[in-house]
Amino acid sequence: MTKRDWANLLIDLVVRIGFILLADDVTEFVRFRAVCHSWRSCTPNPKDLDGRFHPRKWIMYSSLDFPATAAFDFVNLSTGKKLLVDLTELRCGYSLIYVVDGLCLLENNRTHTLALLNPFTRFLTHLPNQVRHNSRQFPFVLEHTPDSTLSGVYISSSSMIVLRFDIDDEEDSIHLVYAKPTDSVWRAIDIEIMPSDSFLYRDQFYMIDPIEGLIRINLHHEKNSQTQVTDVVVPCDRDFMDLDDCYLVECDGKFIMVTEIYDSPGPGHHQLFRIDLEERKLVAIECIDGYALYLATQRSLSICCKSFCCAHDNCIYFCKQSHGCELMIVVDLKSDRFQSKLASTPEDQPNRCSLAQDMVPYQNSRWPRGGGHRNRDGDRGTEL
Numbered sequence: 562m563t564k565r566d567w568a569n570l571l572i573d574l575v576v577r578i579g580f581i582l583l584a585d586d587v588t589e590f591v592r593f594r595a596v597c598h599s600w601r602s603c604t605p606n607p608k609d610l611d612g613r614f615h616p617r618k619w620i621m622y623s624s625l626d627f628p629a630t631a632a633f634d635f636v637n638l639s640t641g642k643k644l645l646v647d648l649t650e651l652r653c654g655y656s657l658i659y660v661v662d663g664l665c666l667l668e669n670n671r672t673h674t675l676a677l678l679n680p681f682t683r684f685l686t687h688l689p690n691q692v693r694h695n696s697r698q699f700p701f702v703l704e705h706t707p708d709s710t711l712s713g714v715y716i717s718s719s720s721m722i723v724l725r726f727d728i729d730d731e732e733d734s735i736h737l738v739y740a741k742p743t744d745s746v747w748r749a750i751d752i753e754i755m756p757s758d759s760f761l762y763r764d765q766f767y768m769i770d771p772i773e774g775l776i777r778i779n780l781h782h783e784k785n786s787q788t789q790v791t792d793v794v795v796p797c798d799r800d801f802m803d804l805d806d807c808y809l810v811e812c813d814g815k816f817i818m819v820t821e822i823y824d825s826p827g828p829g830h831h832q833l834f835r836i837d838l839e840e841r842k843l844v845a846i847e848c849i850d851g852y853a854l855y856l857a858t859q860r861s862l863s864i865c866c867k868s869f870c871c872a873h874d875n876c877i878y879f880c881k882q883s884h885g886c887e888l889m890i891v892v893d894l895k896s897d898r899f900q901s902k903l904a905s906t907p908e909d910q911p912n913r914c915s916l917a918q919d920m921v922p923y924q925n926s927r928w929p930r931g932g933g934h935r936n937r938d939g940d941r942g943t944e945l
Contacts (some may be wrong), residue, residue: 568597579604586637587614588644588681607682610742612718616663616681620862635663635680641868646680658703659714666714666722673702677722677742686742688722694749701738701747709736713859715761721780723766725859727756737766739780752778758858760809762816769807773797775818775836795836795843810861812852817863818843819856819877831877831892848875848894855879 579600583590587607594601607614618639631651636643650667651657655676659666665678667685675688692701703711712735713725719741726736733755740747754776759768766778774797806821816836834843852863853872856879866874877892881901892899 568599570600572603575600575603583613586640586642587616587679588619588637588642590614591681607679608684610677610679610684610686610720612720614679614682614684615716615718616679619663619681621660621663621665633680637868638862638864639868640865644681648678648680650678650685659711661714661716664716668703675701675703677716688742689740689744689746691745692738692747692749698746712756713759715759715766717761717764719764721764723761723780725759735768737778737780758807758809758861760811760816760859760861762809762811767794767809769809769818770797794838795841808856808858808861810854810856810863812849812854812863817846817849817854819854819861830897831894833894850875853878 579590579593582593583605590604591607594604594607605613616635619635619637621633621635631648632645633648634643635646648657648665654670655667656670657665658668658675663680665680667676667678668674669676672690674690677686677688678684690701691698708729709726710729711724712727713723715723715725717723721739721741724738726738728734728736728751734751734753735756736749736751738747738749754768754770757769757771759766761767766780768776768778770776770793773793775793775795777792777794779792808819808821810817810819816838818834818836820832820834822830822832833846833849835846837844849863851866851874853866853874854877855862855864856877864872866872873891873893875894877890877894879890879892881888881890888901890899890901
């Protein structure tokens with residue numbers, strides 16, 4: 562049998578294969594480039610924060626704060642693929658602050674500056690060390706705003722990083738800090754709004770205002786421009802004001818709002834709406850065939866059920882506190898039936914065996930988005 566010379570495969574064919582793999586999953590593209598030097602030489606180097614190399618649909622779902630190891634579980638919500646990644650940077654003077662869309666926000670333990678790590682390409686991007694707020698510029702640290710809590714981190718396909726801080730004062734307000742890696746400073750703004758769910762969809766930042774409705778906050782990077790709430794995407798109406806809980810999530814490419822209405826004791830009734838940004842309205846939808854939703858403030862996500870046999874089609878998973886215990890609620894959208902069971906906690910023994918249970922730590926508001934504090938017994942969770 563003639564030995565095949567894979568290294569000398571036609572360049573056009575190598576480029577085409579690499580393009581297809583990169584469009585699907587950056588981890589497959591990294592493996593493809595690792596085959597030989599000639600394949601690497603004719604495909605783009607992923608050592609860049611270019612949106613093409615973002616780990617789309619990957620989340621970290623294992624815990625974080627354990628000194629014995631820096632290896633963490635990542636899972637692809639579309640394919641079910643699972644990878645154990647060693648974050649060696651955590652042994653080299655960095656702490657893991659947050660995980661968003663598979664990207665890791667790190668803090669330098671000595672300088673307290675921030676960096677963004679792609680765990681699959683190993684590219685580390687250093688972020689600005691100065692922030693401009695109210696015409697003043699000063700060194701940036703996570704605690705630069707007193708009496709505030711980091712409640713969300715978002716990154717767009719154009720690599721804009723947005724940090725959301727909730728202000729702990731008598732007035733309802735949030736503090737947004739945003740920048741691109743090429744910027745020399747962070748920009749910061751304060752917005753008077755009751756803290757609610759927020760979401761970055763197609764490079765636009767959205768929040769739910771119980772008075773105005775669904776609003777869009779435009780983040781500009783032009784020199785001397787100001788950031789402000791400029792558009793009410795879906796005006797508030799009477800029905801909207803009666804909603805107790807609202808969640809924003811992307812599902813199968815659609816921008817979805819999930820509302821929970823309490824008209825009786827126990828879990829509320831759920832309604833789903835597709836957000837029509839062009840028509841500025843909510844369109845009711847009955848089901849999400851092929852998908853399941855996990856709801857939590859600023860941590861909602863959708864998964865493709867065909868890749869996870871333990872996740873049920875057309876179901877919503879979320880957590881509620883009841884008599885000091887955390888319950889995992891599962892709602893079937895077609896029948897509107899629900900079931901509840903005691904959710905596992907970070908202190909439990911490593912006996913979780915389903916995606917539903919593993920997502921409980923992800924949804925826990927005490928844990929960073931996409932991960933949580935590692936148990937002292939070293940539990941990383943089980944294989945999916």
